[in-house]
Amino acid sequence: MILVTGATGLIGRPLIERLVEAGAKVRAVTRAPSAAVLPAGVEVVPGDPRQPETIALDGVTSVLLNPRAVGTAAPELLRLAAQHGARRAVALSALNVDLPLERQPSRLRGDFNKEVEQAAVESGLEWVSLRSGYYADNTLRSWGAQIRAGDVVRGAHPEARWAPLHELDLAAVAAQALLTDTLLSRKPVLTGPEALTPPQLIARIAEATGRPLRFEEVSPDEARRQLESTGVPGQVAAAFIALEADSYGQPDLVSPEVERALGRPALPFSHWAGLHRSDFTG
Template identity: 50%
Template structure:
């Protein structure tokens, strides 16, 4: 069952931070398709629709809606929200499912995310807000496995039986759009997941199926996997945190919620769908 509809039409422009990122780019496209004016803070504007106004820093003039990517705004969130008082009507923040966990159990902090601080700032701002709390992005598969799959049929990684409920970035973007166009999510923190619990081995196999290749996941000892991640440029703290989370999930089904269906009136997209959409990134087909 979907949420009861309470339509809302933004009066002004929507400012999207992190607009060339995993969620920001499809969100910008959806906002434009919905007939809304969009200003985008983006490092790679070439991928955005031509009708979008692109800036290199947040500019709130004429803006009534703000999409906050914590990695993009970081420590500037308090100043941005203060500037938005009396201007902004709604803030949608991209947070994370583990935002209430101890900081050492939030490995993405080592890559610049400040989900805890940014969500707290937004929800305490006095503005209308929605805080989206997604689980693991399906797109994390790019950084973890794409290079190996491009060069062969064996993926070496940690904890083959660790479980995720990976979410397609299109689902996140569509729920964010819904948060701007409907009042039903106001003041909520929906936990957004994919529709199924999958092991690392099963996800790699799904990518292979999408490519018409048989891929094998070879589990490495944790210390070897940690060194391999660091050797590929991941921060040591991120590698340690990721492996810790994986270890805790072995044999435990990943959290699955119905929040995507409630917001959009349809099931969340499967990882197989994501793999099919993105098979070209992983290299050669069979």
């Protein structure tokens, strides 16, 4: 039985679909089971991964740790799971976990990716830590509101570069880490197949939506205000904009690990934009 934390989220849903397709038994933990709407056959259990004692762990053999769901409780969750016979932990971590803490903006919203990876490594269980880069979904979080409101997307760094990772690829690699031994004791860096600037990303969203979208450069302060107006906390927005500047000129943004794991190229951003067309048109 595979216990999936973060089951109702961006990565959890496609991961569970993959696991169910592969015939695995899945227990999905959520704070709101009645709203979960997961595939038939999945055991949906109530619980808060930040309070591991609230989770049914009988029969669990592997645990998928989503840092957003587990907070700082990963060591305790894995300790209890091991007591119940669990053998494997797979962490959804991030490629920036070795950078200084101020270069890890997600920490400011309670995603302790570094500590969750460490908990998996030090658990005594078999482990895998998936060090993901920039999720393609970030483009929706950053620009969705602007695109739904008009054709101009404002940002501070037209030459920033990201290699957006498709959630379907991350879910497929996570399924492999849970179901096979090929990634054991590894921390593969996962990215999309191409590094793209904001104007290039917006051009692909324009193509997918059929809209004449264009990028407009604004000051970092204006870009931060723009992000804050969509609900991103100020500190997170500022740290994210600093990371954009850091990405200038970096040569090695694209990792081959998704293709290595899946035996096919990572999905391009244009595929992701097509899948999420309606999220941008509202």
